[in-house]
Amino acid sequence: MVEDMHLIELENCTKEFDGFEALKQVSLYIRKQEFVTLLGPSGCGKTTTLRLIGGFEQPTTGRVFFEGTDITGVPPYRRSVNTVFQKYALFPHLDVFENIAFGLKIAKVQKADIKRRVAEMLELVGLRGYEKRDIEALSGGQQQRVAIARALVNEPEVLLLDEPLGALDQRLRKDMQLELKKMQQRLGITFLYVTHDQEEALTMSDTIVVMREGRIQQIGTPKKIYDEPKNAFVADFIGESNILPGVMLYDRRVRFADFEFTCEDSGFGTNAPVDVVVRPEDIVVYPDRGMLKGIVRSVLFKGVHYEMMVDTGAFTFKVHSTMMQPEGAEIGLSILPDGIHIMRKSEPVKDPQEEGEAL
C-alpha cells in the first residue's frame, strides 16, 4: 500500500518557544498512504511537529515540504491537511451536521453534495441519523467520531491526529484503534498520528517515530523498533525491558550479569562498554538448569503470563513466563542469541513523567 513518494518532508526543523527549544533539528519524511505515529512522553515535541505540518506553528529554522513544494509559512487554511484535535474542538454552536459540513461550506460545495457527503461520513463513523443532534448531548466516543468525520469529509491528503483517543476509556480505545486503522486502509489517506501510548503506536502504525526532548530517537517499523531499539530510551519506552550495562568482548560475544553470552550483534569493536536490552519474554525459565541461576523475589499474575523478578546476584531480571515459579525458589535462566540487543552507551534515561509538558 505505502508508495515510495515523499508526501510530507520536514527539513532540519527547529522550534523555539520563549527561548525553550521544543524541537531540535527534526528531519522526517512521510510517504503517501503511510500510517506514521509520533511517539514519545509529554513534552517530547510530537505535538509541535504535528502543528508544524498543520500550519499552526512555523518552524524557527528549517523548512516544511508538501509533495516537494516548500509550504513553510503557508497558513493552515491553504494546506490540504486536516486535523483531529485533542479533545476534538467541535463547534458548540453547531449541530452534528453543521460541524461536519463546516469545511465543505467554506469550500462552497453544492448543497446536495454536502448533504450526501456528510451522510456518507456519518455512515462511515457509525453515527447514521445523528445529523440534528447537539454536540454537547453526545458522549465522548461519539464526539470523537464527529471530529474524525469533520476532518475526513474534506478528503485531505493527510489526516493529522493529535492524541485522538486520549479521552476515551480503555475498551473504546481498542475499538477505535482498529476502526481508525481500517478507515485509513480503506480510504487510502496518509495518517500522521500523535500518541504517548506505545501499545497504540505498535498496533496501528506502518512507521513509528520515537521522540524525546525535541529530538527524534528512532524511526522504523513497529517490529524493528521493538526488536532492535537504538538506545536505552527507546527500549525502555517501547514495551518492557531489562536494560543493563555490559561489555562487548568482540563480535557476537557480550558479557553482562557476570556471564558471557553469544549474541547476533557485531561492529562495536573489542571490549567496548555497551547497554544490553533483554525483553522479559525472551528469558527462558528452567526449574533446574540454565546459564544463570537466580532466586524468585516476587511473582505477579498478569493474565497471559506471570511476571517474576529474579535476582541472580549481579542483576534482578524481570521475566515473563507462562510457567509459575514460587517465590523464593531457585531457578535457572537462559537467554538465546536473538533475545539479546546491544546498544551503544547513551545518557541515562530520565523518568518521562518528570519532564514538564512543552505545549
Added chain:
Amino acid sequence: MKRSYFAAPYGLWMAVFTIVPIFLIAYYAFTLGGGFSIENFRMFLEPAFVGILTFSLWLAFLCTVICLVIGYPAALLLAAKDMKRSSIVVVLFVIPMWMNFLLRTYAWMTLLEDTGLINRFLEWIGIGRQRLMYTEQAVLMGMVYNFLPFMIFPVYSVLSKRDERLLEAAQDLGANAFMTFLRVTFPLSVPGIVSGVTMVFMPAVTTFVIPRLLGGGTFMMFGDLIENQFLTMDDWHFGSALSLIMMVLILISVGILNRADPSGQAAEGGGLW
C-alpha cells in the same frame, strides 16, 4: 442554621425597596381621585406622550446600534491574544467609568458649547461656529459616550473566554480569518452581544439627565416626562402609569432579546451587574 437564612437580609432588602415600591407604583397608576381608574393610561395615549415614547425608543435604539458598532471591534481588539497581557488598554477603557456620570456629561458640555473646544477648533480651521449643543446629536453622543462601556465589557468578557482551539479548527477546515470570524467567533459571542444590548438599551431608554444637560430641555425623553410628573406636575398617578408602561416595555424587550440567545448565557456573559 439553614443555609437559606443567609439570604434573609437580601430578601428583606428586596421586599422593602423593590417589591413594595412596585406595588405602590401599580396602586398609584390604577387609581385616581381615590378610586380605581384607567384614566392615567388613557391620558398617555395622547399623541404628544406617545410621540415622546417613540422618540425615546428611537434614540435608545440608535444609541445601542452605535455602541455595538463601536464597541464590538473594541472588545475584539481587547480580547486579541497578544493584547491580553497589556491590561493597560483594558484600564484605559475602564477609567472613564470611575468618573462621576454627571461630571462626564458636564465635560461634554464644555466641549460642545458655542464657545467650547470643538467650536474654537472649527473657527480656527475656518469652518466657523456650529450649533452643537441642545441638538439631538449632542444627546445621542452623550448617551453613546456614557453607555459604551456597558457594551464593550460583556462582549469582551465572552470573547476573552473563547476557545482558541475552535479558531484553529476553523482554519484547519479552510476558513480564513474573515470566515473564522463570521462562522465561529461572531456566533459564539452572541450571548455577550445580547447582554451588552440589554445593558445599553435599558438605561438609554430611561435616561433623563443626559437629554436635560445636553439637550437643554428643547425636547423631552420618556425619562424626563416621568420625572416631570413627580417633581414638577406633582401628578404621582400619571407618573406611576408612565413608569409601569416603561417597565412593561423593558420586560418585553428583554424577553425578545433572550430569544436571540437560546443558551441563556447572557447573564453569565454580563459580569457587570
